[in-house]
Amino acid sequence: MNKLNPLTSLTQVEFEFLLKEFSKQVEGKILHFTLKGKRRSYPKFKESKLSSLYGSSKKLEFILIYIKEHPNQHFMASHFNMSQSKVSEWIAFLLPVLFHSLEKCSLVFHSNESFEIPENLDNILCDVTERQITRSIDNDVQKEYYSGKKKSHTVKNLAFTDHTGFIHLGLSQNYFL
Structure with a gap:
């Protein structure tokens, strides 16, 4: 089923497509950097299953909800069962990861590119x-x-x-x- 998630505005198919690249990007970053952005001495990390944002899917859902709905961080903390300071750290950590994932999937428009309206549209x-x-x-x-x-x-x-x-x-x- 191609169900739309109203909190992210993505269908399940779109979410899965983005998740493939996002998973690679987030796993690469979390292996080399801490949540506070400091480089790890040894590129090694094992995520706890008790983590509020366990797995790439939960992390992608978290950052997409934040971008689409732009709720305050206290709401995000309550919704994802974490402290407000952790919400802030996760947002700072995941925003660049999402942007690079969107770039890799060719879903980011750059200002020097042109935009053409698809022929099948009467109005835009x-x-x-x-x-x-x-x-x-x-x-x-x-x-x-x-x-x-x-x-x-x-x-x-x-x-x-x-x-x-x-x-x-x-x-x-x-x-x-």
């Missing part, structure tokens, strides 16, 4: 929104992401959809790296 809708992000401690980055309109730090998101709501292309500022 375009919308831009600003999504609030955590303020950086780097002053230059703060200035780059500050929105006077929203009076907060944001990234701009541009989406092209058809009449069914399917997102053909979503662009955002490169906040993942």
Whole structure:
């Protein structure tokens, strides 16, 4: 069955497709780096089965829910049974992993590429929104992401959809790296 998960906006087939690459990326990163981003002395790691985010599937679900719904970290902590500080660490750890996985799967649009509307579409809708992000401690980055309109730090998101709501292309500022 090709069931849609409303919390991630992905069908099971899409989730499994992304999970293959995400698993490789997350296992490679977690082997060499701690959750706090420090390089491990020895590339060795065995994940505890008691972990709140045991397995790549749970990690992918966690980061996709965070990106789509953008709930506060206290909600994520409660939902995934972990502390708020762990939520923050997991988000910082998994965002680059997700971005690189999307790149490897050719699901990231780069600004120098062109976008063509598929021929079978009569109409395409375009919308831009600003999504609030955590303020950086780097002053230059703060200035780059500050929105006077929203009076907060944001990234701009541009989406092209058809009449069914399917997102053909979503662009955002490169906040993942």
